[in-house]
Amino acid sequence: MKRYLPFLIITFLSSCTFFESKEKRTQELINEELGQIDWNTVDSYPFFYTCDESASKAEQKICFEETLISHFQETLNDFEFTLTDAESETVNVIFVIDTLGEIKVVDIEKDASVLDQMPEFDGIITQSLKNLPKLAPALKQAKPVNSKYRIPVQLNTN
Structure with a gap:
């Protein structure tokens, strides 16, 4: 167990998303997706x-x-x-x-x-x-x- 403890601590500390809330991460993903949309064109014309x-x-x-x-x-x-x-x-x-x-x-x-x-x-x-x-x-x-x-x-x- 002692051999795995440093590995677990490093994995735990290196994970940025562990400290972020799910809501914040979801909002970031939405903003990223919205930023990729070209709002000046339409997918189909009237x-x-x-x-x-x-x-x-x-x-x-x-x-x-x-x-x-x-x-x-x-x-x-x-x-x-x-x-x-x-x-x-x-x-x-x-x-x-x-x-x-x-x-x-x-x-x-x-x-x-x-x-x-x-x-x-x-x-x-x-x-x-x-x-x-x-x-x-x-x-x-x-x-x-x-x-x-x-x-x-x-x-x-x-």
């Missing part, structure tokens, strides 16, 4: 139910973007937007798709001349986004997450 859910991430992105742009163009083609002050104006529409697949307009970045010449512009853009077909939210580690997007809209003068 998708319209007309898109293939089992497609690759790149294909999902293409389908999402094409469906979004197609719907947006169809809706906006019904309206005449004209500017008289500049050759063209770019308006940025910023929106969030929440965890339920609902779209919420965050901001419409535009020059003051756009507001002066087309006061109904914000309402038309907002309504266009709200009339998008049903979609599922983006996923991160199999959980629905909010995702933010920016669409540049080019307005031309006549």
Whole structure:
């Protein structure tokens, strides 16, 4: 027994985790795992139910973007937007798709001349986004997450 006593003492003293509480070690493991997650990307993009859910991430992105742009163009083609002050104006529409697949307009970045010449512009853009077909939210580690997007809209003068 005396031969094993120094070995046991050395093993006991060299074990760092022996003195740590289980809760502290668990929290450290969670923090380490969270630190390895890339929070700036999603595992799957929001998708319209007309898109293939089992497609690759790149294909999902293409389908999402094409469906979004197609719907947006169809809706906006019904309206005449004209500017008289500049050759063209770019308006940025910023929106969030929440965890339920609902779209919420965050901001419409535009020059003051756009507001002066087309006061109904914000309402038309907002309504266009709200009339998008049903979609599922983006996923991160199999959980629905909010995702933010920016669409540049080019307005031309006549």
